[in-house]
Amino acid sequence: MIFSLKKSNTFFLTPIALAIFCIQFTVAQDLAILKYKGGGDWYSNPTALPNLIKFCNETIATKMNEKPETVEVGSTDIFQYPLLHMTGHGNVFFSDDEAQNLRNYLISGGFLHIDDNYGMKQYVVKELKKVFPNQELKELPSSHEIFKTAFAFPKGLPKIHEHDGKRPQALGLFYENRLVLVFTVESDLGDGWEDQEVHNDPEETRLKALQMGANIVKYAFEN
Known part of the structure; x- marks a missing residue:
């Protein structure tokens, strides 16, 4: 049996399924938008990912679909994608089953x-904390591989938008020494990926955002 049933319409992965999905990750090369509950605008920055994907296809030889699909946290559809992107401005909520599904995906x-x-x-x-109860987000040092996979960022995560004027941070979660999640704060890469007329960012700023995004994509696909 690939799935084990806990509640109606809720499945958990057995070790066989985990192996199958690991194989899928090695051959699939695409990303998806993660839809979550809680009222936050998971759909914000509509032009961001298409622009990032186009940039990656042109600069780091990916072959991603330029119209990314949307998948829900609790769906097994997330296992079709080696990389999920999540954004928004407000509340986020994961049910216990959704948190378990996301954990299975990441591990x-x-x-x-x-x-x-x-x-x-x-x-x-x-x-x-529902996904990894015993772990805390840790800031990635500027020497981490994710800052140099395709484009060099010797000072770490670039600052794209001011927000609260604090320094940008890339916070990570690890599973068995593998980085499985990056949370970028006080940077707003997604705004930098959007069409130029949306935020009127200088081309130099937009390029930095796209290059850092390409680093994340390349890292996710190769690790």
Whole structure:
């Protein structure tokens, strides 16, 4: 049996399924938008991912679909994608079953990038405790591989938008020494990925955001 049934319409992965999905991750090369509950605008920055995907396809030889799909946290559809992207401004809520599904995804080879579009941090930190109860987010040092996989960022995560004027941070969660999640805060990469006329960012700023995004994509696909 690949799935074990706990409640109606809720499945948990057996070791066989985990192996199958790990194989899928090695051959699939695409990303999806993660839809969550709680009222936060998971759908914000509509032009961001298409622009990032186009940039990655042109610069780091990916072959991603330029129209990313949307998947829900509690769905087994998330296992079709080696990389999930999550963003928004407000509340985030994971049910226990959704948290377990996301945990299974991450420990079986998946990767989640959460980009704070402003106002997510307090909710994300709380909900991630459901996913990894015994872990705390840790800031990645500027020497981490994710800052140099394709483009060099010797000072770490670039600052794209001011927000509260604090320094940008890339916070990570690890499972068995593998980085499975990056939460970017006080940077707002997604705003930098959007069409230029949305935020009127200088081209140099947008390029930094796209390059850092490409680093995250490349890291997720290769690790």
